[in-house]
Amino acid sequence: MKLNRGVALVGAGMTKFGRHADLSSRELFVEALNKTSASVDRNFDRKMIQALFLGNFTSDLFEHQGHTAPLMADWAGLCPAPATRVEGACASGGLAFRMGVLAIASGLYDVVGVGGYEKMTGLPTPAATDALACASDTSYEGIPGATFPGLYAMMAVAHMRKYGTKWDMLAKISLKNHRNGSINPLAQFNKSIEDIAKGKGFTDVMQFLNDPKSNPVVAWPLRLFDCSPISDGAAAAILVAEEKAKEFTDTPVYITGTGQGSASMGLHDREEFTTLPSAMEASRQAYKMAGVSPKEIQIAEVHDCFTIAELIATEDLGFFQRGEGGKAAAEGRTAREGDRPINTSGGLKCKGHPVGASGVGQIVEHFEQLRGTAGGRQIPDVELSLTHNVGGSGATAVVHIFSTKKP
Numbered sequence: 278m279k280l281n282r283g284v285a286l287v288g289a290g291m292t293k294f295g296r297h298a299d300l301s302s303r304e305l306f307v308e309a310l311n312k313t314s315a316s317v318d319r320n321f322d323r324k325m326i327q328a329l330f331l332g333n334f335t336s337d338l339f340e341h342q343g344h345t346a347p348l349m350a351d352w353a354g355l356c357p358a359p360a361t362r363v364e365g366a367c368a369s370g371g372l373a374f375r376m377g378v379l380a381i382a383s384g385l386y387d388v389v390g391v392g393g394y395e396k397m398t399g400l401p402t403p404a405a406t407d408a409l410a411c412a413s414d415t416s417y418e419g420i421p422g423a424t425f426p427g428l429y430a431m432m433a434v435a436h437m438r439k440y441g442t443k444w445d446m447l448a449k450i451s452l453k454n455h456r457n458g459s460i461n462p463l464a465q466f467n468k469s470i471e472d473i474a475k476g477k478g479f480t481d482v483m484q485f486l487n488d489p490k491s492n493p494v495v496a497w498p499l500r501l502f503d504c505s506p507i508s509d510g511a512a513a514a515i516l517v518a519e520e521k522a523k524e525f526t527d528t529p530v531y532i533t534g535t536g537q538g539s540a541s542m543g544l545h546d547r548e549e550f551t552t553l554p555s556a557m558e559a560s561r562q563a564y565k566m567a568g569v570s571p572k573e574i575q576i577a578e579v580h581d582c583f584t585i586a587e588l589i590a591t592e593d594l595g596f597f598q599r600g601e602g603g604k605a606a607a608e609g610r611t612a613r614e615g616d617r618p619i620n621t622s623g624g625l626k627c628k629g630h631p632v633g634a635s636g637v638g639q640i641v642e643h644f645e646q647l648r649g650t651a652g653g654r655q656i657p658d659v660e661l662s663l664t665h666n667v668g669g670s671g672a673t674a675v676v677h678i679f680s681t682k683k684p
């Protein structure tokens with residue numbers, strides 16, 4: 278199935294992800310939208326935005342503020358344009374982007390703003406963990422005490438049992454994402470793990486990662502450096518009808534594939550813990566729409582809320598055979614110098630994971646990579662890329678494919 282009308286990305290921008298003690302999510306969103314507006318090459322005025330789709334998981338719990346879409350429109354000076362909040366846990370941003378794509382493809386709008394925001398660090402870690410747990414099947418998981426680190430730890434154990442995956446392979450994913458994030462000025466952690474280890478007196482980075490004080494177990498076998506952090510941040514993007522794209526830039530990025538899938542909320546209802554059926558379905562739809570195979574995708578931003586999630590994503594998306602994701606990561610195939618660079622931005626692990634913003638943050642990275650403006654992280658000659666954004670432990674997944682070429 279193709280879109281009825283083509284859609285192009287002409288602007289994208291984000292705040293730094295991290296701890297923003299003095300800023301609320303509305304201020305973060307306005308900053309992201311200002312940067313996004315400035316990123317459009319020409320002829321753009323934000324008053325052209327006809328509708329807004331905004332991803333946010335739960336500012337209700339994090340900031341005691343609901344009904345946030347019109348709030349953002351108001352603070353951005355965009356009322357009375359319709360503003361709709363889209364919620365799909367950590368996939369909220371990716372879903373908001375998809376709603377923007379579909380709204381233009383429907384013919385209703387020509388210029389749409391999409392965004393995502395979350396302000397998480399106002400709560401102490403146990404309360405933030407509790408708020409996040411609302412994105413699990415609370416009756417069967419959250420209330421009995423399973424946190425997200427706990428749920429992904431179960432997936433890691435299952436992958437280890439089934440395929441012989443080793444924790445060292447997960448550590449390689451974290452090392453790689455921190456190396457990428459260390460050269461991303463908007464990442465929460467601007468340091469490689471090698472540099473963090475050196476700063477704490479370790480000469481051998483694996484000794485640092487194996488040290489229980491430096492890298493404590495959060496939910497076995499996942500340790501601190503296997504987890505994405507708790508973050509604040511916002512990201513935004515401007516979508517336009519394909520036939521209008523050249524009014525705004527000579528180098529639009531085309532959305533050639535979009536897909537979304539759902540799966541059971543609770544892990545207990547899944548036959549397998551080593552794959553996300555929602556991501557399989559979302560990628561199947563997106564590949565079919567774009568008319569491409571996994572082999573052709575040059576780079577991908579995948580949802581690495583935990584290192585095991587990146588490993589499983591690279592298998593679900595068809596980049597590597599089942600059970601081979603860990604080996605591929607350990608061999609450096611997913612590094613910037615490898616044959617399939619993954620998470621050049623630093624990923625959720627190092628760039629940060631303000632949950633409602635993360636899916637749009639992934640798209641900001643690819644807007645830059647496909648236009649050749651990603652600085653030290655730039656992968657040469659990127660023409661085709663993919664983003665993969667997951668909600669909860671995989672009840673929701675959304676995949677987008679981007680191209681420099683008109684479909």
Ligand code: COA
Pocket residue numbers: 367402406409425426495501502503504505506507582630669
């Ligand atoms: N990776 C690496 N370092 C981290 C980190 C992470 N994920 N989170 C915090 N740190 C560092 C901090 O920078 C700080 O370092 P410093 O002592 O050198 O300044 C130190 O660890 C302690 O930070 P703090 O904020 O007190 O950590 P915490 O113990 O309260 O929280 C986690 C750590 C891993 C429990 C928390 O980040 C977490 O819950 N992450 C998962 C979030 C999640 O589930 N998201 C949804 C996914 S579906």
